[in-house]
Amino acid sequence: MAYSDKVLDHYTNPRNVGTLDKNSAEVGTGLVGAPECGDVMRLQIKVNPTTQVIEEAKFKTFGCGSAIASSSLATEWIRGKKVDEALAIKNTDIVKELALPPVKIHCSVLAEDAIRAAIGDWKKKQETLKPAEQVQTA
């Protein structure tokens, strides 16, 4: 199967590979996919509590080259964006950017799911942590 240059580029030089402290209040973690399906993505974000800007985004992916590229691209795109802006990223944007063939569209879907899951995890933390944080910052 032929891969697009952009997929090859992300596969060869994946951006933002790594791990953030999942217990930190500022970090949201999304873990999507399943090993038996051949794809697992973990995407993590670190959000500035005052500006709501995603200051760091890290990923690790078990999956094919297109899955690795989709998650690598996702971290690139969400870095520097506000949380709500990041939520606007659609899997079709990833398909277009990476020129994914139809059989690989599920990789882009998984990447979108990973963004949503990471932001969802972070939002949940904010709700539970809010009172404590307010005390701290007061």
Add this chain to the structure above:
Amino acid sequence: MSKHTETATENGLKDHFGDHPGDHPGVKLPIYMDNHATTPMDPRVLEAMLPYFTNRFGNAASRNHQFGWEAEQAVEHAREQIAKLIGATAKEIIFTSGATESNNLAIKGVAEMYREKGNHIITAATEHKAVLDTCKRLEKTGCRVTYLPVGADGLINMDDLRRAMDEKTILVSIMTANNEIGVLQPVDEIGALCKEKGILFHTDAVQAVGKVPVDVNKSNISLLSLSGHKLYGPKGIGALYVRRKNPRVQLQAQIDGGGHERGMRSGTLNVTGIVGLGKACEIARETMAEESKQLSYLRDKLKDKLLANLDEVHVNGTMEEGKHLPGNLNISFVYVEGESLLMGINEIAVSSGSACTSATLEPSYVLKALGLGDDVAHSSIRFGIGRFNTEAEVDYVADKMIDVVKKLRELSPLYEMVKEGIDLTKIQWQAESH
């Protein structure tokens, strides 16, 4: 290096290959290490075939002129070369288009011919699709088929086979060597049991013939499928061995026409292919002992290097002496997905244990039959080392695999989680929502 290509016959198989990888002098890329899929043709085979494309183009069925006689003579010579390799007689060799046709003819031919005697066929879960799908079709026409399981070693259990046999069993079809994991089924024991029970024994020996000794009499084989392109011969030619005595096996032809091949397979003979298959068998018979030692050495070197440098690596199928094809190695690189692995080693031609090109990821049914989980099956690579692979290539492949697996494990959330002591089976995985 000259940019001009030289002739394939004089320079073997490497002349059109490109770059030299820096730290492995003498290695040219890409490296072909997928010899279970197909083998490059031996230049000696091509040489033997060439005259039959041009001057000696006759139809082997033309009985009244020299052109026909020449072709017929070449065909009969090839029949002997093939028969000799498997301990058969020339008259027991029927030419086909390949092992898929041989398997179809053997199984359907027996099922139709012996319908009055019975309708039960026994095969194994790890057989090639050419056997399994043939059996599935027969099930629609009133046959009963038992698909024997295999153990974690990839082998059938003889007690299972014995228990599966009943008074309606007419055929047992069990492969000699498996195409994915390279294990050798106990054909001697299977043949002996079939003989004792008066049941015909067919074996798909396409991966075994020319690689390990095969003897139709020693193993009491009634029918045996083989193919040219798996043993350094041409594609599009195969043969079916059909036993002529003790007992004589009869088949219902599946292709009707001019009555070629004693009525069992009509169609003008593929003389060039047949000549090539014959030559390939002759070479295999002469070189097998030496070659299998060399291939076992290379395979063990690859295996030992990978196991010494990587953790969480599992070899699939028994590696017990005498129970494995010399050039085969099937390994699961756990927590790394097979397709991404292939992408990282794109200058090395091997096969992965998953068919990721389809919309649904479908892990190998052979690996699943061994009891491997889908995730591990997805992480599996089949190496097929062959006659033309060198030790330098094996070293290169080992080093490259180690590099790429390490890199992908850096990327793998699963590997990280396992290293942190997390039990992956306890996690509630959520598959994609669309």
